[in-house]
Amino acid sequence: MKKRVVSGNRPTGKLHIGHYHGALKNWIELQDKYNCFFFVADWHALTTKYDETKNLRKDVEEMVIDWIAAGLNPSKCTIYRQSDVPEVAELNLYFSMITPISWLERCPTYKEMINEINYKDISTHGFLGYPILQVADIVLYHGELVPVGEDQLPHLELGREIVRRFNHFYGQYFSEPQAILSQAKRVPGINGRKMSKSYGNAINLSDSPEEILKKVQMMITDPARIKRTDLGHPDVCLVHGLHKIYSDDVDKITEGCKAGEIGCVECKKLLAERINESLADFRKRRAELEGNSDKVWDILREGAKKVKPIAQETLNEVRKRVRID
Numbered sequence: 001m002k003k004r005v006v007s008g009n010r011p012t013g014k015l016h017i018g019h020y021h022g023a024l025k026n027w028i029e030l031q032d033k034y035n036c037f038f039f040v041a042d043w044h045a046l047t048t049k050y051d052e053t054k055n056l057r058k059d060v061e062e063m064v065i066d067w068i069a070a071g072l073n074p075s076k077c078t079i080y081r082q083s084d085v086p087e088v089a090e091l092n093l094y095f096s097m098i099t100p101i102s103w104l105e106r107c108p109t110y111k112e113m114i115n116e117i118n119y120k121d122i123s124t125h126g127f128l129g130y131p132i133l134q135v136a137d138i139v140l141y142h143g144e145l146v147p148v149g150e151d152q153l154p155h156l157e158l159g160r161e162i163v164r165r166f167n168h169f170y171g172q173y174f175s176e177p178q179a180i181l182s183q184a185k186r187v188p189g190i191n192g193r194k195m196s197k198s199y200g201n202a203i204n205l206s207d208s209p210e211e212i213l214k215k216v217q218m219m220i221t222d223p224a225r226i227k228r229t230d231l232g233h234p235d236v237c238l239v240h241g242l243h244k245i246y247s248d249d250v251d252k253i254t255e256g257c258k259a260g261e262i263g264c265v266e267c268k269k270l271l272a273e274r275i276n277e278s279l280a281d282f283r284k285r286r287a288e289l290e291g292n293s294d295k296v297w298d299i300l301r302e303g304a305k306k307v308k309p310i311a312q313e314t315l316n317e318v319r320k321r322v323r324i325d
Contacts, residue, residue, distance in 0.1 A: 006143030018195035080303030135159030228263035
């Protein structure tokens with residue numbers, strides 16, 4: 001049997017090209033190799049947006065539309081919403097009883113986000129404990145593999161520690177999930193910071209050709225290059241970084257920049273064309289789904305039906321081991 005992959009994303013609405021190259025592209029490839037469970041982590045969204053739930057349902061819908069338009073196929077993988085399987089909350093509760101606070105406080109992501117999100121109070125039980133919910137999301141379905149980047153490995157190791165502690169107290173039951181290291185590309189935003197809608201620097205997958213051209217034209221290029229004929233330094237240019245992802249002839253573009261044969265305006269226009277070409281099929285599939293939100297929710301409901309029996313079986317065994325049966 002194929003090994004089981006489990007992964008999820010918080011619903012943030014329409015996705016940008018950073019989401020695609022950072023995770024979604026990898027998921028699309030994995031669905032042909034493994035038994036994949038991909039979930040909408042709507043409970044995780046509450047860890048930082050507990051006071052901004054007005055658009056949560058719409059954000060779920062928009063993200064799933066992008067998933068499917070990009071190439072996730074419900075006939076090849078299982079797509080479901082986290083909150084439609086409440087068993088994960090119960091498993092999270094059992095795990096939280098055995099997880100030391102010190103383990104959570106040393107989590108690198110926790111420290112980073114506490115410093116980064118300094119404009120609102122996220123010193124909450126839910127935010128501190130979200131790694132516990134994450135491991136519950138995975139092992140509830142006996143996930144064997146988790147696609148992660150190298151920067152996420154400490155996070156997965158924390159989940160493995162929680163599994164080991166559970167097995168120590170209640171007997172060997174859960175297997176420790178293993179990482180599938182993804183070769184995810186870091187996609188900077190149009191201002192050089194990490195691409196994020198909250199930073200206002202994202203190129204969305206669903207942007208129109210005109211919007212993409214406008215955003216690319218705003219990108220920072222080589223500051224030392226004033227005239228078109230000036231010799232360029234592509235290594236310091238954000239546009240060149242995206243050409244490495246979207247252009248097959250990046251070597252030619254690099255040499256043209258260095259020789260002063262390709263101007264920044266021309267280079268940006270070419271990049272916008274390449275991004276738009278890559279999104280042609282995506283736009284067609286998305287247009288078909290935008291007017292059919294019922295199909296999106298049917299996919300999520302069907303996915304929940306598939307994973308629910310696995311979740312119930314797992315919880316029945318966990319209750320027996322914890323002696324709450």
